[in-house]
Amino acid sequence: MDHDLDAPSLWVRRWAALISGAAGGAVLDLACGRGRHARHLAALGYAVTAVDRDAGALASLEGVRGVHTLCADLEAGSWPLAQRRFAGIVVTHYLHRPLFPRLLEALDTGGVLIYETFARGNEDYGRPSNPDYLLRPGELLEAFGSLLTVVGFEQGRVNVPKQAVVQRLCAVSALAAGDVVLDAPASG
Numbered sequence: 001m002d003h004d005l006d007a008p009s010l011w012v013r014r015w016a017a018l019i020s021g022a023a024g025g026a027v028l029d030l031a032c033g034r035g036r037h038a039r040h041l042a043a044l045g046y047a048v049t050a051v052d053r054d055a056g057a058l059a060s061l062e063g064v065r066g067v068h069t070l071c072a073d074l075e076a077g078s079w080p081l082a083q084r085r086f087a088g089i090v091v092t093h094y095l096h097r098p099l100f101p102r103l104l105e106a107l108d109t110g111g112v113l114i115y116e117t118f119a120r121g122n123e124d125y126g127r128p129s130n131p132d133y134l135l136r137p138g139e140l141l142e143a144f145g146s147l148l149t150v151v152g153f154e155q156g157r158v159n160v161p162k163q164a165v166v167q168r169l170c171a172v173s174a175l176a177a178g179d180v181v182l183d184a185p186a187s188g
């Protein structure tokens with residue numbers, strides 16, 4: 001069966017409802033590519049900033065209501081989102097470890113970080129196979145777990161939308177676990 005690689009990830013769909021301020025809450029889609037998540041989040045009512053260095057990919061988001069695009073190289077020069085704070089940050093299929101502290105700074109109190117990318121073992125199934133782009137076991141927990149309240153974490157092999165080894169985290173910048181309301185309505 002064919003699966004749509006341009007469809008929003010189930011992990012992002014699952015946790016997006018946790019982002020507060022659906023009516024206009026600011027959300028960042030980092031290294032957004034053609035913006036499968038930017039579109040999904042904008043459709044849910046968030047005000048999305050979609051960043052990528054690929055102007056061609058960003059062009060496909062032109063005119064999408066609720067999405068503001070920013071063409072920037074996230075690995076060269078200064079962080080393009082200094083002073084910006086977001087109710088949600090989504091990062092999928094992108095890994096540049098030096099940006100982890102920037103993500104923490106950019107998350108508002110109560111903000112939700114949704115991260116999903118490839119992990120070690122993925123080299124058995126295809127690209128990326130370079131260890132620089134593959135998370136170590138438990139790496140997202142190690143990077144964010146002591147500073148944010150982790151509400152979801154998974155690592156393992158998936159078969160959909162293609163065979164891959166992935167790691168996924170959803171974590172909230174909350175004072176205590178009791179500040180996180182888990183039974184928000186599921187989003188589209």
Ligand SMILES: C[S@@+](CC[C@H](N)C(=O)[O-])C[C@H]1O[C@@H](n2cnc3c(N)ncnc32)[C@H](O)[C@@H]1O
Nearest residue numbers: 031032033052053054072073074075092093094
């Ligand atoms: C595999 S795609 C993932 C796109 C999107 N997040 C998704 O899951 O559909 C990786 C994206 O990272 C972007 N990217 C890679 N290096 C980058 C950099 N230094 N600065 C900004 N974007 C970068 C690429 O242009 C590409 O769109």
